[in-house]
Amino acid sequence: MKTLLTLHDRKLDLYRFPKRANETLQAWDAGDEYLINHMTEASLPIGQNILILNDSFGALSCWFSEQHNVTMMSDSFISHKATLKNLQRNQCSKIQFLNCLDDIPSNINLVLMQLPKNNRLLTWQLSKLRSSIPADCRIIGVNKAKEIHTSTLDLFEKHLGITTTSLAWKKHRLVFSNANCESILPVAAECEWPVDGEEIVLSNYANVYSGENLDLGARFMLNHLPQIEDLRHIIDLGCGNGILAIKAGQLNPQARITCIDESFMAVASAKKNLERNLGAERNIQVLANNCLDGMKQNSSFLVICNPPFHQQNAITDHIAWQMFCDAKDTLNHDGKLLVVGNRHLDYHIKLERLFGDSQVSIVAENSKFMIIEAIKNNDLNKG
Template structure:
């Protein structure tokens, strides 16, 4: 796996976050290189105020901070942490970090953006740029050519302004635009809807997963959340809009609740949703974090988890594995991890390796999903776990 970005007689040492010993994925892609090469060929004058959107692990921020004032805006806690580590690793100049709910800074000279996977987030970002930028400020986006559809360009034209594209290079294409559309189309900050069959109303910011309806995995899990009289603490790991925590909180009104997600928009949505549906008097904590980093060991009775199987645009299972490991560390003896996932992901096999075969059970399953319970047993020896016993 290459960790050295070498272009134009300059080198950057770049790693994904969190840094893993057996990492197989790069911290940048051909789209980052395309943007760097394009701007370098244009001989951009030094000292520009550059806004960089959705910089995955800081490759663009590290590169352009050498000669420019850079603001990095991302919805991802992981991206922020990865960029900060790479900036420090390469002794780069300081960069200002913003999340996607922050205001666009004034006096921006150039906007560079990795196009997000979510069209809802793209539309939100384009509308914010249109409202904040001068018409002569260039906006240059990049994505894999196969992901830039006519509908993508239509979003640029409608919500930002005049838009053209480049030729494809290394399977990526640039999108050129300006904030000059004559009609401004308002984009609502949040989408709100009731959950069918539940006394729950959800409000979701643009980048919340399955933000316009309840995803099928969460829907399946709602019927299998436990109700336990002496349950004191529940962690919803990868909480999204907080739907699982809300239902668990309704079933267990005595329990305090901690919700964790790496999306700042998910965190803000979950805060609002838990307070709205459970009441402001409940003991609730909602955090942006990398899984359960920094959480006290042996401190919780129940972790519920609907893990993602991608990081940015890369499909990977290492996030689920980290979630499972962190959950095991955080659970008390006899504490439970309850996981829902697609059947083909074989989470039960991973959990058996980690918790022990006898400690893992399939609670429910249908044609697509499986709900798995893993119980922590501090008495199991390490070699027993490794053998799956």
């Protein structure tokens, strides 16, 4: 896998985060190259205040930090970490890190943007740009040409201002816009709905997974969460809006709860939702993290998990695998990992490999999903 980005007599050594020995996925794409080439041809004066939105692993931040003041804004903890590591690896200048709920600085004079996959996040970001930056500030977005639909450009026109596009290069297209549409249209920060059949109301910031309706895997899992009298600690790994943790918390009122997600918006939503549905006095902790990095080993009794199956735009099961490995490390002897997943993902095979065949069972299944339980047995792992 290529790690050296070589452009305009400059080289950057770039890795995804976390760095993996047999990585097959590159840390930048042709969209990053297109933006860099375009700005190089435009002979940008030195010392611009550039806002970079949704930089995946820091290629753009590293590139532009050489001559400009860069602010990188992303909802992803992984992107923040990857960018920081790549800046250090390439001895780049320091930049400012913000997440998508932070305010946009007032002094920005150029915005570069990898268009997000999620239209709710795109709308939120366009509307924030419209209300924060001056009309003469250029905004240049990039995405795969096939992902830039008429509806995408309509969102730009509606929430930001006059918008045009470039010719395609390596299957990518640039989108040019300015924050000059007549009025600022209000965009709600959160989408709120009650969960059918449950005493739960969920509020969801723009980039929360399944933020407009309940994920079907999560729905299935709600009926199979355990009630255990002496359960002391529950971890919801990849918590999204916190739905699984809330239900598990209702069933086990004595348990302390830890929720973890790599999306800052998910973390903010889950925190609100747990407090609202379980009570502010409840012992809860909600963290942005990469899986269970840095968590104490042998410290938990139940990990519940509806794992992701992509990282940025790439479909991959390596995060699910890392979640399973981390959960095993974090569980006590006899502690339980409960996973819901699409049947075709065959998570039970992975879990059997990790926990041992005799430790894994299928708790429930329907035509689409399986719920699998894996119980840690420290004795099996000796020697």
